[in-house]
Amino acid sequence: MEDLRREAVNVLRRNGRQGYTAPARGLYTHQHLWDTCFIAIGQRHYDVDAAMRSMRRLLGAQWSNGMVPHIRFEPGWRYWWDRRIWRSWINGAAPRGVATGGISQPPMIAEAVVRIGEVLRPADRTAWYRSVYRQVVAYHEWLYRERGTQGDGLVVQIHPWETGLDTTPPWLESLRNDRPPRWLELVAWTRADRLGRHLRLDTKYVPANQRSSELEALRLYDALRRIRRDRYDSATILRHPPFAIEDLTYNSILIRANARLREMADDIGESLPAGLDAAMHGNETALESLWDQAAGSYFSRDLRTGRLLAEQSVAALTPLYAGCIDGTRAKRLVRMLNDPGLFATPYPVPSVPPGSRWFNPVRYWQGPTWINMNWLIIDGLRRYGFSGEADALRRGSLDLVARNGFYEYYHPLSGEPAGVRDFSWTAALAIDLSQAPGEPGPAGPGPAEPGEPGPAEPG
Ligand code: GLC
Numbered sequence: 001m002e003d004l005r006r007e008a009v010n011v012l013r014r015n016g017r018q019g020y021t022a023p024a025r026g027l028y029t030h031q032h033l034w035d036t037c038f039i040a041i042g043q044r045h046y047d048v049d050a051a052m053r054s055m056r057r058l059l060g061a062q063w064s065n066g067m068v069p070h071i072r073f074e075p076g077w078r079y080w081w082d083r084r085i086w087r088s089w090i091n092g093a094a095p096r097g098v099a100t101g102g103i104s105q106p107p108m109i110a111e112a113v114v115r116i117g118e119v120l121r122p123a124d125r126t127a128w129y130r131s132v133y134r135q136v137v138a139y140h141e142w143l144y145r146e147r148g149t150q151g152d153g154l155v156v157q158i159h160p161w162e163t164g165l166d167t168t169p170p171w172l173e174s175l176r177n178d179r180p181p182r183w184l185e186l187v188a189w190t191r192a193d194r195l196g197r198h199l200r201l202d203t204k205y206v207p208a209n210q211r212s213s214e215l216e217a218l219r220l221y222d223a224l225r226r227i228r229r230d231r232y233d234s235a236t237i238l239r240h241p242p243f244a245i246e247d248l249t250y251n252s253i254l255i256r257a258n259a260r261l262r263e264m265a266d267d268i269g270e271s272l273p274a275g276l277d278a279a280m281h282g283n284e285t286a287l288e289s290l291w292d293q294a295a296g297s298y299f300s301r302d303l304r305t306g307r308l309l310a311e312q313s314v315a316a317l318t319p320l321y322a323g324c325i326d327g328t329r330a331k332r333l334v335r336m337l338n339d340p341g342l343f344a345t346p347y348p349v350p351s352v353p354p355g356s357r358w359f360n361p362v363r364y365w366q367g368p369t370w371i372n373m374n375w376l377i378i379d380g381l382r383r384y385g386f387s388g389e390a391d392a393l394r395r396g397s398l399d400l401v402a403r404n405g406f407y408e409y410y411h412p413l414s415g416e417p418a419g420v421r422d423f424s425w426t427a428a429l430a431i432d433l434s435q436a437p438g439e440p441g442p443a444g445p446g447p448a449e450p451g452e453p454g455p456a457e458p459g
Contacts, residue, residue: 042428066142153286320380
């Protein structure tokens, strides 16, 4: 375990840049929102200052309307093109002098802030919470004000990249449901997409069969073009969105982040704004509307059709992490996790189960096992008292990483590594998962009875 931790720290050091740690060298050099949070959760164990610094830098990219963007771009001439693609400056709320993306990503910020707080002395913890509290409140307010406008208590995501699980099959299908723009039809008709292969950056680092096809990548780009045309203004975009999903993972993470925000508020003696407090309660109740009784599973909802997207993916297990479901539902999710016909593959948890018509064991979010999803599920299992399952998944995840290296994702049937190597969140979360039970981190003490809702706070 010591060797694994040492190697993980080395990976994170090598991926270090000015004030933050990049997700990986070469392919992902910019600062990404949820990557930064997962990385900080690992870093806090050996360099809490670096963890705080990178969180502050991320919050330094916050828009004046409260949005924390999914990417803060590196300055410098080399990245001119990346910044040009997004052109965040077309929206007046974007910060001056900092180029960012125009969408957000799963709101892991409050979780990372509190995890950092856990390793600080009480006085330092309070000072740390105070220093970021207003910004986190503004972020959650933005989420409900601008993305909770459909009035059903959930927040909506307007681009697949916003969900963090970029190529989850129903997302691609939802994009395909729209008629493509003429230029894209022309590209498809002339098969010019094959030329695009030479322009892509990702396939220079990762075999093409592990990424999206050229046409899918162009579809994702077209959705970006459409929201950029609306200057990233949520209200305008939501009148005719290229994509509008009430994502189960995103909403589960937000519900958990809300609980973390409450802890911060309690610690520093603040009360949350009344409107935000009500929206946070509403979100918990609204998660139930994503339950499909016939299928016995939670799913995301496509707002454009109003229907639940009844395609199985690892997202189904994230309500455990949300922590607001009842014990019967939690037991049902654990049965799914243990079901060899669903998620119980030799190297769990597959992002899409092998029985799905979409399953592809090495392709991005279409089948591979991702360590960050395992981390969320382990945390949820522990809080609901399933410590046996939590520990088995924790040990399995560490073993997978120890045998294969710190990769972006892994083949759920053979364990082979795939995606980009030396991936920061895999390294950081391996450090966190390797902490002995009882120490700060998801391995903290859990509740007694399996299936009962966990305490507000682990460890
Ligand atoms: C991939 C992932 C996304 C992550 C990014 C940077 O695009 O799908 O969730 O934030 O890489 O690591």
